[in-house]
Amino acid sequence: MATLTETRTAPPTISVADRPSTLTIKPIAPFAAELTGLDFSKPVSGSLLKEINDIFATYGVVIVRKNGPTTDDQLIEFARHFGELDSVAQHRKQGIGCRVPQDEIFDVGNLNGDDQIIDLSKDPGKVASGNGNSLWHADGSFNPRRTSLSMLRAVELPPKGTGGETEFLDCRAAYADLSEEMKNKIDGLVAFHSLVHNRKVANPDSPLFKDLEVLKSPLVKHKVAQIHEPSGRPTLYVTSYTHHIDGMDLEEGKELVKELFQHVQQDKYKITHHWEEPGDLVIWDNTSVLHRATHGAYEGKYRRDMRRVSVFDPSSYGFGLNSKEDYWKQALP
Numbered sequence: 001m002a003t004l005t006e007t008r009t010a011p012p013t014i015s016v017a018d019r020p021s022t023l024t025i026k027p028i029a030p031f032a033a034e035l036t037g038l039d040f041s042k043p044v045s046g047s048l049l050k051e052i053n054d055i056f057a058t059y060g061v062v063i064v065r066k067n068g069p070t071t072d073d074q075l076i077e078f079a080r081h082f083g084e085l086d087s088v089a090q091h092r093k094q095g096i097g098c099r100v101p102q103d104e105i106f107d108v109g110n111l112n113g114d115d116q117i118i119d120l121s122k123d124p125g126k127v128a129s130g131n132g133n134s135l136w137h138a139d140g141s142f143n144p145r146r147t148s149l150s151m152l153r154a155v156e157l158p159p160k161g162t163g164g165e166t167e168f169l170d171c172r173a174a175y176a177d178l179s180e181e182m183k184n185k186i187d188g189l190v191a192f193h194s195l196v197h198n199r200k201v202a203n204p205d206s207p208l209f210k211d212l213e214v215l216k217s218p219l220v221k222h223k224v225a226q227i228h229e230p231s232g233r234p235t236l237y238v239t240s241y242t243h244h245i246d247g248m249d250l251e252e253g254k255e256l257v258k259e260l261f262q263h264v265q266q267d268k269y270k271i272t273h274h275w276e277e278p279g280d281l282v283i284w285d286n287t288s289v290l291h292r293a294t295h296g297a298y299e300g301k302y303r304r305d306m307r308r309v310s311v312f313d314p315s316s317y318g319f320g321l322n323s324k325e326d327y328w329k330q331a332l333p
């Protein structure tokens with residue numbers, strides 16, 4: 001495989017021009033596009049699958065308006081084409097997220113097991129995770145085995161204008177704009193990621209995290225600069241879970257993480273997705289974009305039923321610098 005240095009100046013190798021099928025792509029940003037013409041009720045054939053993979057490689061955010069999968073099973077079936085799916089089996093054992101029966105579905109709306117709007121005043125854990133998800137992140141970067149594609153399906157949406165938008169950042173463009181000096185500096189560096197770090201930053205006053213120390217909590221390792229293998233383009237992998245740099249003075253590493261994280265958050269790399277109606281589906285590639293949820297007036301007031309599946313990253317970066325044993329230990333009952 002080519003090294004990052006060899007690859008980082010190469011142009012994108014994927015072209016989605018001359019597509020043979022009925023799929024239509026309408027770019028809305030260099031890294032995001034609306035997709036029409038995909039029938040989620042039908043099997044995905046070999047050539048169609050290749051075409052879809054090429055689209056996902058080119059666009060880190062793919063939006064399907066209204067005509068996404070009509071059931072959770074359809075979403076799961078579709079997602080399985082792109083790799084092994086993450087599961088909420090562990091959450092279920094702890095009594096979390098039991099509203100939806102399928103283990104592959106992450107219930108990320110605001111409804112409880114009785115199908116009622118969650119009372120946030122009585123659920124500090126939900127508040128904490130909501131705040132954490134409102135920071136820029138890549139799903140699963142705090143896991144030894146990270147996520148590539150996330151697919152989020154709107155089942156029920158609050159009234160328009162009450163918030164709940166999802167925002168995205170283009171990490172490949174952000175990497176490309178780094179100075180040569182910075183590219184050389186971060187080439188080969190490995191960062192530690194921590195769920196606790198994200199939650200502490202997002203919830204500075206919460207007693208849930210006050211006494212937890214990042215360095216004494218689970219940490220996983222992923223490279224800071226990577227090749228996004230589906231496109232061959234280099235990218236930056238620094239999220240709100242990223243804490244410090246392996247082998248670097250702790251404070252110096254935190255400063256570098258902060259500098260890179262601030263760089264990728266510039267408005268020129270950002271788009272805001274407005275959910276419009278049930279049936280909307282958004283697919284994003286956590287290995288080339290960051291995202292965040294936004295708060296809104298709907299919270300505690302209007303129903304918002306959102307369901308996600310997460311595909312484990314099948315690329316050579318999938319396990320980062322973590323041992324597969326750690327992942328399996330974590331996954332076992």
Ligand SMILES: [Fe+2]
Pocket residue numbers: 133137138139291
């Ligand atoms: Fe997320």
